[in-house]
Amino acid sequence: MKKWKFRRPKAAVDIPVGKEAMRRKWYEKLNWVSLPLQALGSCIIYYLMEVMSRHSFASAWEYMTERPLVFLYNAGILFTSSLLVYLVRRRFFMRTLLAVFWLLLGAVNGIILANRVTPFTGPDLQLLSDAMKISGKYLSPTGTVVAGIVLAFLAVFLLVLLIKGPKYRGKIRYRYVLPLILVGAAGLAGTTKLALEKRVLSNYFGNIAFAYEDYGYPYCLATTIFNTGISQPQDYSSNEIKKIMESGKKLSDTGEERPNIIFLQLESFFDPELVNYLNISEDPIPYFRQLMKEYSSGYYKVPSVGAGTANTEFESITGMSMHYFGPGEYPYKSILKETTCESAPYVLKSLGYSAHAIHNNEANFYGRKSIFPNLGFDTFTSEEYMVDEDDKNPLGWVRDRVLTKSIMECLESTDTPDYIYTISVQGHGAYPDEPILEDPQITVSGAPTEALNNKWEYYCNEIREMDDFIRELIAALSEYNEDVVLVMYGDHLPTMELTVEDVENKYLFQTEYVIWDNMGLEKKDENLASYQMAAEVMDRVGIHEGTIFRYHQARRNSKNYQVDLETLQYDVLYGKGYAYDEEKPYKRVKMRMGLYDITLDSVTKISDYGSTYYIQGSNYTPSTEVKINGEWYETTYINPTTLLVNGYEFQPLDRITVCQRSNSSTRKALTSSYERLYYVLEKQ
Numbered sequence: 001m002k003k004w005k006f007r008r009p010k011a012a013v014d015i016p017v018g019k020e021a022m023r024r025k026w027y028e029k030l031n032w033v034s035l036p037l038q039a040l041g042s043c044i045i046y047y048l049m050e051v052m053s054r055h056s057f058a059s060a061w062e063y064m065t066e067r068p069l070v071f072l073y074n075a076g077i078l079f080t081s082s083l084l085v086y087l088v089r090r091r092f093f094m095r096t097l098l099a100v101f102w103l104l105l106g107a108v109n110g111i112i113l114a115n116r117v118t119p120f121t122g123p124d125l126q127l128l129s130d131a132m133k134i135s136g137k138y139l140s141p142t143g144t145v146v147a148g149i150v151l152a153f154l155a156v157f158l159l160v161l162l163i164k165g166p167k168y169r170g171k172i173r174y175r176y177v178l179p180l181i182l183v184g185a186a187g188l189a190g191t192t193k194l195a196l197e198k199r200v201l202s203n204y205f206g207n208i209a210f211a212y213e214d215y216g217y218p219y220c221l222a223t224t225i226f227n228t229g230i231s232q233p234q235d236y237s238s239n240e241i242k243k244i245m246e247s248g249k250k251l252s253d254t255g256e257e258r259p260n261i262i263f264l265q266l267e268s269f270f271d272p273e274l275v276n277y278l279n280i281s282e283d284p285i286p287y288f289r290q291l292m293k294e295y296s297s298g299y300y301k302v303p304s305v306g307a308g309t310a311n312t313e314f315e316s317i318t319g320m321s322m323h324y325f326g327p328g329e330y331p332y333k334s335i336l337k338e339t340t341c342e343s344a345p346y347v348l349k350s351l352g353y354s355a356h357a358i359h360n361n362e363a364n365f366y367g368r369k370s371i372f373p374n375l376g377f378d379t380f381t382s383e384e385y386m387v388d389e390d391d392k393n394p395l396g397w398v399r400d401r402v403l404t405k406s407i408m409e410c411l412e413s414t415d416t417p418d419y420i421y422t423i424s425v426q427g428h429g430a431y432p433d434e435p436i437l438e439d440p441q442i443t444v445s446g447a448p449t450e451a452l453n454n455k456w457e458y459y460c461n462e463i464r465e466m467d468d469f470i471r472e473l474i475a476a477l478s479e480y481n482e483d484v485v486l487v488m489y490g491d492h493l494p495t496m497e498l499t500v501e502d503v504e505n506k507y508l509f510q511t512e513y514v515i516w517d518n519m520g521l522e523k524k525d526e527n528l529a530s531y532q533m534a535a536e537v538m539d540r541v542g543i544h545e546g547t548i549f550r551y552h553q554a555r556r557n558s559k560n561y562q563v564d565l566e567t568l569q570y571d572v573l574y575g576k577g578y579a580y581d582e583e584k585p586y587k588r589v590k591m592r593m594g595l596y597d598i599t600l601d602s603v604t605k606i607s608d609y610g611s612t613y614y615i616q617g618s619n620y621t622p623s624t625e626v627k628i629n630g631e632w633y634e635t636t637y638i639n640p641t642t643l644l645v646n647g648y649e650f651q652p653l654d655r656i657t658v659c660q661r662s663n664s665s666t667r668k669a670l671t672s673s674y675e676r677l678y679y680v681l682e683k684q
Contacts, residue, residue: 031168038085038095042078045099046071046218049106053113053217063213069200073191074216078102080184086177089168093161100154102218109217118307119212122225123333203227205328207305209495220328228326228334230570233563241571241578244564248550255542258351258417259483259519261344262407263534264473265313266400268427269490270511272444272460274504279446284460285467288488291474291514296521299505300513301529306495309423310366313491315531317375317421318343319548320573322531324566332371335573340586342572344534345376347546348419354378356410356595359423360386360398362663363593363670373591377421379413381406384623384660384670385594387640393426393462394436400426400469408476413595417482426469427462429495431455452496459494474516485521485537489513489530515540532556547572547579593660593670598624600658603650613650615643617658627657627669 050060064071078098085094109120195201201219205211212220233240271285272278283289291297302312303322310332311322318341325331335341345355356379363369363382372380383389388402403422410420433451435458442464444457470488477484490511500506513528515521521540528536535552544550551568555561571579599617606612615626618641625635626645636644643658650656660670 031170034091038082039075039079041095041099042082043072043075045102046075046078046216049102049109049217052103052106052110053119053212055110055114067214069195070214070216070219073195073201074218076188076191077218077222080188083181083184086180087172087174089172090162090165091168093158093165096161096165097158100158105221106217109212109221119209119217120221121208121328122221122228123330125225203327204323207307208328209307210305211328224326224328228329230324230566230574232575233567233570236567236570236575238576238578240567244551244568245547245579247554247558248544248547251544251550251554252542254351254544257483257541257543258353259485259517259541260411260418260420261348261353261537261541262418262420262422262477262484262486263316264403264422264470264486264488265309265316265424265491266427266466266488267309267424267491268429268459268494269424269463269466270493272456272463275456275496275498275502276504277446277448277502278444278456280460281443282441284442284464287467287471288512288514291470291488291516292512294523295517296515296524297513298525299507299510299527300489300533301510301527302490302492303509303530304492305498305508306493309491310368312530313421313423315529316489316533317345319531319534319546319552320569321529321562321565323562324569330366332366332368336371336374337367339573340374340376340584340588342546342548342586343375344421344538344546344549345378345419346586347538347549348417348543349376349378350545351543352416353419354414354416356381356418356420357423358403358406358410358420359383359425360389360400360402360406361423361425364662364664364666364668369593369670373589376586376589377591378589379410379592379595381410381594382670384663385621387621389622389663393465394458395428395430395432397425397428400424400466401472404469404473404476407473408480409595411480411482411484424466424469426466427459427494429459431458431494431496437461455496459496477516478518480518483519484517485519485541486516487513487533487537488516489533594619598658598660600656603656605650611649612644612646613648614638615645615656615658616641620658621660623660623663624658625661627659629655630657632661632667 047060047064050063051057054060054063081102082095082098085091085098088094105120112118112120112124192201196203201215202211203223205220205223208220208224269285271289272280273283302308303315304311308330310330314320314331314336315322320341322329322331331341340346345353349355355377357368357372357377358381359365359368361383363380363384369380369382383398386398386402386406388405389398391399391402393399403424407420407422411418431454433454435454437458440457440461442457442460444453444460447453447456474486477486493508493511498508500508510527513533515537519541524540532552535549535556538544538546538549539553544553548568551565555564568579571577576582577584596619598619600615601617602614604614604616606614615635620637620640620643622637624637624643626633626643628645628648628650633645633648636646638644662668662670
């Protein structure tokens with residue numbers, strides 16, 4: 001007789017029971033409303049990102065309620081990215097991963113804004129390859145440890161979620177999912193175009209910090225990543241470039257005059273008497289105002305407000321307009337890291353000039369140490385090469401009066417005419433909202449808040465010192481026995497929450513300039529853009545050289561001036577170089593840091609107790625340090641010829657290096673200009 005064996009129906013194996021059934025049923029219901037839930041989640045995550053960036057729940061709420069369209073647009077960027085979850089089964093994991101990604105970006109921006117004015121931008125992404133560099137620059141040692149623990153916890157959490165988390169068990173219907181993602185992307189692109197047309201968003205950032213506040217972190221970050229450089233003009237061709245350059249042939253030949261040309265870029269320098277609401281006890285810039293009456297002067301149009309020193313610098317050195325680059329872009333952080341560029345140094349050096357850069361701040365600020373060789377500078381004297389670098393204002397910025405000595409040394413260091421580009425730093429913010437000056441020479445009132453009054457008062461006293469520095473510099477140049485042209489201007493307005501209604505000239509992208517000279521040049525008052533100034537100065541002294549500078553001299557205020565300038569800039573930086581017969585005429589310079597060699601002449605033991613030595617040589621500064629066998633060793637600066645090393649017993653065959661060390665957080669060597677091996681040390 002056949003025996004029958006009971007078998008459980010196969011389908012019953014897959015039938016969930018109890019809590020598992022309830023959980024799956026709940027997941028199925030949520031899946032039907034997942035899109036609106038993701039939209040809500042995107043809004044919440046974006047709000048938290050702005051909280052971290054603005055360091056305030058209230059400020060983020062104010063932004064959300066006052067600019068709802070901008071808020072929803074940025075939340076839409078997050079929502080569009082979240083549509084990718086429908087391509088995978090681990091949807092809960094993917095949603096969590098995307099949320100962590102966006103929140104980490106918000107945290108990074110918040111940390112950076114706690115330490116500097118400029119927010120996290122596309123060029124900063126290169127630093128992600130060096131996590132230690134970021135942590136050392138923006139976090140304390142404790143903060144670095146905490147950040148490491150948090151990141152490790154998140155990594156473990158995400159790994160567990162990937163393995164153990166819920167999994168979508170239904171069929172992935174790609175014929176619906178892929179069109180959904182495409183529709184989302186197209187919708188975002190269309191919304192972006194409409195928002196730009198209706199001026200809800202902008203694709204030009206005069207002040208990148210303000211742009212992030214006005215237009216939202218995700219949009220601005222994406223813009224600084226993807227919208228960079230200069231787009232190729234529609235009519236770009238060899239014939240078009242030749243046509244543009246034809247106008248330069250009308251200029252006369254360069255004359256015989258070769259005056260020294262000095263540009264003095266004054267940090268955040270402008271006339272506070274132009275601010276309508278301020279009551280200032282006395283004129284903060286009496287000497288500069290006097291110069292404007294006696295010499296060529298006018299308004300100086302700059303590419304940014306409240307920040308962006310390097311972009312005013314770029315325009316003034318190269319003659320190129322920032323208007324055609326990506327919003328918020330810094331060429332110092334993008335194209336100039338890759339290539340050389342026509343500039344005043346390169347052009348003037350073809351006429352026998354020497355080219356010098358001076359800055360009373362650290363050499364690596366804005367990456368100048370690595371960028372200036374691509375602009376043709378022969379030497380760069382930074383804060384680290386100034387003996388009096390410890391002459392600092394209450395905020396810790398080196399006072400501008402130290403620059404007079406460096407400028408005069410550059411003039412006296414060569415037998416050739418000199419082009420000197422000097423960048424000041426004393427007027428730098430952020431300005432204190434509490435009074436920190438014990439007995440201010442200038443007092444200020446009239447601002448909307450007491451905190452703003454305090455900021456203006458500090459600022460006015462600082463630019464008064466800068467005005468005194470200008471007086472001292474011109475006094476020194478007046479006694480110099482060579483022809484000199486000195487161009488002075490502010491790089492941008494100070495960060496004081498100014499609006500166009502607050503200033504007399506009704507324009508925020510303007511400072512003022514004056515051109516002093518000892519040659520008897522005719523006074524000529526006009527408003528100029530920073531990208532026009534170098535060409536204007538060369539024109540006044542009879543120099544007509546350089547593709548960009550000749551273009552300005554021949555075409556300024558003519559028809560299609562801006563359109564053709566954009567085409568020419570594209571050709572020079574990004575195109576085929578038709579202006580140079582498709583060759584690269586400018587080679588990177590082997591730039592010298594400082595003007596003079598640092599020497600090491602002797603090592604003298606001065607005490608048998610504690611192993612104390614004098615390191616003697618020349619051209620030492622407070623930034624000069626000693627390396628022993630390749631390792632940095634604590635060094636005390638005594639004077640320009642003497643350093644002191646204590647606590648190390650030198651041995652025969654020790655290798656001693658004396659060089660300048662960067663004042664930046666990286667503390668790397670700026671140059672190893674002199675190295676000597678010691679086999680036997682003198683005994684005292």
